Amino acid sequence: MKPLSISASKVQASTTLAVDALAKQMKADGLDVVGFGTGEPDFDTPENIKRVGIEAINAGQTKYTPAAGIVPLREAAAERLFAECGVKYTGAEITIASGAKHNVFIALMALLNPGDEVIIPAPFWVSYYEMVAMAGGVPVQVAVEEEQDFKATPDQIEAAITDKTKLLMLNNPSNPTGMVYSEAELRAIADVCVKHDLYVISDEVYCNLLYDGRKFTSFAALGEDVKERTILINGVSKTYAMTGWRIGYAAANKEISTVMANFLSHSTGAPGTMNQFAALEALRGPQDSVEEMRKVFEERRNYMVKRMNEIEGVSCIMPEGAFYVMMNIKKLLGKTLGGTVINNDDDFAVAFLKANLVAVVPCSGFGAPNFIRWTYAASLEDIKEGLDRLEKFLKS
16 A cells, blocks of 8 residues: 555644543543543533523524634624733634634644744643644744743744744643743743744633733734734633533634635534534623633642642642643652653653553653643542542652
């Protein structure tokens, strides 16, 4: 048989989904696994949103829609971005796709030519690197250390720029670090991007999950020259506990939005029609559930960070948003835990899962070797149990 696509064969499976799949299989086998792998709220989708989705099905809203999504949903996304971020878009500048992840990929396909370089501060969300390569680009990692709160500086970004650099990938708040760029930090980065004529894909899907009274600043809100070169990514998955509904949206200038819509028209088409109507209710309906969920996440974060830093051998810094904690395991390297010599974060994750039935994510795939990502999008009961098992594992 003739060989498969070389570029497709190079794509690696998602680290987070691989760990989650293994944990789910172990659970199916009857093992008492506690999972901190996949980043999705453990809350149910609010009742008003589910009801509208069901009503849409019953009303026959089950046919094709325009490739970029139904007009009311595109307008609602624009309204929500203005209400929460102060940035103005028209419905024609919004592209609806099958999740924020899908929007990132479509944006890359719209922007990149073969060989274009994309700067990706590391730690990064695991899919960024692979998606850039899939779109024909060249991912360029910029290592960002824990000592600098996992936030890239303008000097680091500028030092990575070459004559082939096309865009910067920015994730704020960040997955996996949970760190949040301030307005001043974003402005300094924006100055570099404008100076060097770079596009910016700003993934802001966690923008509603900030803690300690922090105020979110959207990259696109920093001025018209910045907005013009920004593709702003958001969606309903994290804010409204709608991960399985697969509705994300991108905001960009009309030219980019048109190219993205054209790409959709020849690939997946629009997401499920009934799902779009449910997302419309999420964006235009009551927003009480958003704050209720955020408060619970903040409580869990506080407990996890305090408890983790009390356990000998590991540590973490306080995340400012999203729902992840980056656990530093550098002090454990070379030690034997659960019968396994821990040479890196992958060894740790596998040994911890097999010995103490806790699923966490090794961060080597996120460009952050020797860190482990935990999510506190899990019940406080599970968090306590997971950290109890961590203590037992480290004492082994």
